[in-house]
Amino acid sequence: METTVVCTICNTSYALEPKVCSKCEYPFSASEKDKSTFVGQLFRKKLIIEETKDKIKRAQKILWVIGGINVLYFLVLLSLNPTLNVNVLDLLLGLVFIGFGFYASKKPFRAISISLTLLLSLYFFSALAIR
Ligand SMILES: [Zn+2]
Numbered sequence: 001m002e003t004t005v006v007c008t009i010c011n012t013s014y015a016l017e018p019k020v021c022s023k024c025e026y027p028f029s030a031s032e033k034d035k036s037t038f039v040g041q042l043f044r045k046k047l048i049i050e051e052t053k054d055k056i057k058r059a060q061k062i063l064w065v066i067g068g069i070n071v072l073y074f075l076v077l078l079s080l081n082p083t084l085n086v087n088v089l090d091l092l093l094g095l096v097f098i099g100f101g102f103y104a105s106k107k108p109f110r111a112i113s114i115s116l117t118l119l120l121s122l123y124f125f126s127a128l129a130i131r
Contacts, residue, residue, distance in 0.1 A: 063101035070094030
C-alpha cells in the first residue's frame with residue numbers, strides 16, 4: 001500500500017506531496033509561517049462567508065415580513081368589507097416579496113436589488129397618485 005499525503009485543509013489525498021493543493025491551494029512546500037498565514041486567510045474568508053450568509057438570511061426575513069404585511073393587509077381589508085373592491089395588487093405584491101425572499105437564497109444580490117427597486121418605485125408612484 002502506498003503512503004499518501006493528505007491535505008490538512010480539505011482532506012484531498014496525493015500519492016506524492018504536491019507543491020500546492022490543487023483543490024484548496026494549501027502550500028505544502030511553503031514555510032511554516034506561510035502555511036499559518038494561509039490558514040489565517042482561509043479562516044478570515046470563511047468568517048466573511050458566514051457573515052454574508054447571515055446578512056442574506058436577514059434580508060430574506062425582511063422580504064418575508066414585507067410580503068407578509070402586504071398579504072395580511074389584503075386579508076384584513078377583505079374580511080372587513082368583502083364587497084369592497086379590494087386592491088388585489090396588495091396581495092400580488094405580498095406574494096412577489098415572499099417569492100423574492102425564497103429567491104434571495106439562490107441569487108441574493110438580484111433578489112434584493114429587484115425587490116428594493118420594486119418597493120421604491122411603488123412608493124414613488126403612490127406618492128404621485130396622492131398628489
Ligand atoms: Zn487542500
